[in-house]
Amino acid sequence: MQTSIIDLAVPFFIVLVAVETFFSAIGKKKVYRWNDTVADLSTGVLFSLTGVAVTAASLWVYENFRIYCSLQTLFGVPEIPLGNPLRFGDGGFRFDPAAFAGWSFVFIAVDFVYYWFHRATHEINFLWACHVTHHSSEEFNLSVALRQSSFQRVFEYAFNLTIAFCGVPWQAFLLAHGILKIYQFWVHTRLIGKLGFLEEILVTPAHHRVHHGRDPKYIDKNHGGILIFWDRIFGSFAREEEEPVYGLTKPVTTFDPIFTNLHVYGEMWELLGRIPNWKDKLLFLIKPPGWRPAVLGASVLPSPIDRNSYRKYDPIVSRKRKIFGVIEFVFWTIVSLVSIRFFKSGSLVLWKLIPLSFAVGFGFWHTAKLFDGSEIEPKRIWIFSASGVAVLWILWKF
Numbered sequence: 001m002q003t004s005i006i007d008l009a010v011p012f013f014i015v016l017v018a019v020e021t022f023f024s025a026i027g028k029k030k031v032y033r034w035n036d037t038v039a040d041l042s043t044g045v046l047f048s049l050t051g052v053a054v055t056a057a058s059l060w061v062y063e064n065f066r067i068y069c070s071l072q073t074l075f076g077v078p079e080i081p082l083g084n085p086l087r088f089g090d091g092g093f094r095f096d097p098a099a100f101a102g103w104s105f106v107f108i109a110v111d112f113v114y115y116w117f118h119r120a121t122h123e124i125n126f127l128w129a130c131h132v133t134h135h136s137s138e139e140f141n142l143s144v145a146l147r148q149s150s151f152q153r154v155f156e157y158a159f160n161l162t163i164a165f166c167g168v169p170w171q172a173f174l175l176a177h178g179i180l181k182i183y184q185f186w187v188h189t190r191l192i193g194k195l196g197f198l199e200e201i202l203v204t205p206a207h208h209r210v211h212h213g214r215d216p217k218y219i220d221k222n223h224g225g226i227l228i229f230w231d232r233i234f235g236s237f238a239r240e241e242e243e244p245v246y247g248l249t250k251p252v253t254t255f256d257p258i259f260t261n262l263h264v265y266g267e268m269w270e271l272l273g274r275i276p277n278w279k280d281k282l283l284f285l286i287k288p289p290g291w292r293p294a295v296l297g298a299s300v301l302p303s304p305i306d307r308n309s310y311r312k313y314d315p316i317v318s319r320k321r322k323i324f325g326v327i328e329f330v331f332w333t334i335v336s337l338v339s340i341r342f343f344k345s346g347s348l349v350l351w352k353l354i355p356l357s358f359a360v361g362f363g364f365w366h367t368a369k370l371f372d373g374s375e376i377e378p379k380r381i382w383i384f385s386a387s388g389v390a391v392l393w394i395l396w397k398f
Contacts, residue, residue: 005178031141036373039255042364044146049357058157066164081220110176115230117159118223126285129264136260138247138312145188180225206240216302247301256368315373325370332363
């Protein structure tokens with residue numbers, strides 16, 4: 001599996017997080033908490049681990065769909081020109097307008113489809129369940145950009161089959177999609193204010209702060225990836241007035257990345273069991289989050305926030321817990337990233353990432369319990385240690 005443009009950007013992500021942390025520490029606006037940041041990064045590591053298999057399978061489906069079900073195959077539409085738009089030859093540079101138009105179409109199409117996928121994850125209940133993870137932090141900083149659901153890519157690639165239908169090869173799609181995701185990283189910051197005329201063209205940090213707000217007037221706004229045009233055209237745009245309160249209308253009271261990935265699925269399953277007829281069950285899945293059939297009572301609507309009484313989830317734990325938790329986090333992160341690197345270089349087979357994902361998930365779950373202030377049972381320490389040794393033995397022995 002080849003290295004993607006996002007893989008190349010990861011070191012820059014880490015540097016930018018460090019830079020933002022530094023300026024946050026010396027400035028008046030404190031945007032990082034150690035426990036929330038570890039939760040962000042733990043969730044991101046799990047996203048990377050599970051995404052290896054999902055991405056490989058999804059790109060295989062994407063390319064086969066393009067080969068057999070594209071406009072070119074079904075209706076004889078000409079191929080999209082995707083050569084180098086600026087070539088050097090005959091003593092100088094030569095501009096190829098057809099290739100430029102082809103690449104422009106790819107980037108605009110990827111951004112357009114992303115807008116509708118992102119909007120759908122906010123307006124369709126079963127899709128919200130896979131996106132809620134990203135909004136579960138009560139902070140807003142660059143590390144929150146890495147707080148991604150392990151299941152979201154499955155649905156996102158399904159939406160991107162529309163791009164395959166247009167005949168865009170997977171390599172071109174992956175490049176454009178990777179650039180979109182890299183762009184999305186930098187807009188997760190509170191340290192950059194409004195950017196003048198760029199606010200009218202691009203998704204900016206101010207626009208994306210609105211998107212992460214839980215204030216009623218900000219909910220389900222500004223879904224764009226790079227261009228803010230789509231929100232303006234389709235009626236989902238809102239300007240930042242006062243800075244939002246970040247997070248979910250029903251905050252999660254844990255730093256556990258497993259819980260933040262699964263808790264809405266659990267709630268949906270419980271509510272589905274209480275709905276007697278299949279029509280309402282289906283409507284519950286496809287209606288917006290908060291919608292309820294009559295049998296479950298009134299729909300759940302967001303309520304105004306009392307900023308004076310609102311407090312973030314931030315349990316006080318001992319220094320020993322902090323140190324042990326950070327050591328756990330660093331250990332599992334190194335194991336995960338090294339294993340992914342070996343897999344992409346062909347030195348590690350895919351099946352070994354499956355037990356690794358379970359072990360890493362358990363490790364991060366245990367770290368979260370430390371940060372949440374939960375009781376530490378000796379048997380959990382033994383299970384943690386044994387699972388770490390077992391996973392490493394499986395990975396490197398066979």
